Ligand SMILES: O=C(O)CCC(=O)C(=O)O
């Protein structure tokens with residue numbers, strides 16, 4: 001463990017004149033080049049919304065098992081709904097967390113000849129009957145996160161010498177964002193458990209809100225782990241694999257993990273994964289020479305598998321790996337295709 005901490009960036013500087021805005025963009029670029037992670041303050045999102053989503057998350061996780069299992073994800077071929085503790089794997093090991101996965105509310109696409117397999121990720125959510133207001137709270141959160149993501153994407157584009165709107169087209173049509181509402185139960189006997197194992201995020205950018213005072217997130221830096229405890233009402237922001245692909249590795253999708261809280265405690269977090277439509281390909285940014293010279297090239301993911309520039313392919317690979325029970329029940333043909341050609 002190092003004593004290093006992640007950089008803190010204040011988004012309100014974007015609205016404080018050209019010099020401040022340019023300084024913010026430089027810091028944004030440097031933070032995501034060096035760390036791939038930073039804290040974001042000054043975003044203007046009301047505190048009540050943060051308290052609301054955490055409070056609603058707690059209400060959900062406090063429900064009797066039968067109410068949670070009403071929306072168990074094994075009922076959804078779209079990988080939506082509730083995953084009980086033990087239902088998810090990272091690096092082939094159980095993640096000690098329970099969660100709900102929620103995506104855009106859309107009609108399912110039938111599987112078939114000539115239909116790309118990743119369209120199976122599109123479809124309706126599962127909503128718990130016992131907690132009807134979850135849907136409204138999530139819709140409000142989603143709207144706020146979308147707006148914040150667009151602001152950040154434009155700032156990144158400009159910081160890399162591109163037009164601020166270079167990414168807009170990829171996100172204009174039916175983005176395929178994902179919200180997870182997660183609870184990590186305490187478990188440290190005999191040792192702290194894998195809350196979620198070491199991984200990179202498979203989308204474009206992640207806006208993570210963690211319940212106040214709850215540590216456990218660790219971010220890889222130069223072969224060491226940096227502790228990233230939450231700052232009050234700030235996001236932990238990191239880039240996903242697609243932004244690494246878009247910048248030839250100049251911006252880095254960084255490996256991170258969560259270590260379980262101690263027994264008798266727990267930790268709630270709400271990661272929001274911004275991503276384009278499933279069939280969208282992230283545009284490649286032509287980097288200025290001095291940045292290209294520092295671009296490390298596109299890496300593999302934490303499992304040694306390639307990063308795909310088409311979002312749906314990159315997402316499906318991760319979903320099949322993380323939820324083998326959903327994969328086995330609903331997608332045996334995709335599981336056997338992966339076994340036959342493990343890099344696809
Ligand atoms: O819960 C957290 O702090 C991080 C979760 C995470 O990295 C993920 O779900 O991708």
Ligand SMILES: [Fe+2]
Pocket residue numbers: 199200201256
């Ligand atoms: Fe993550």
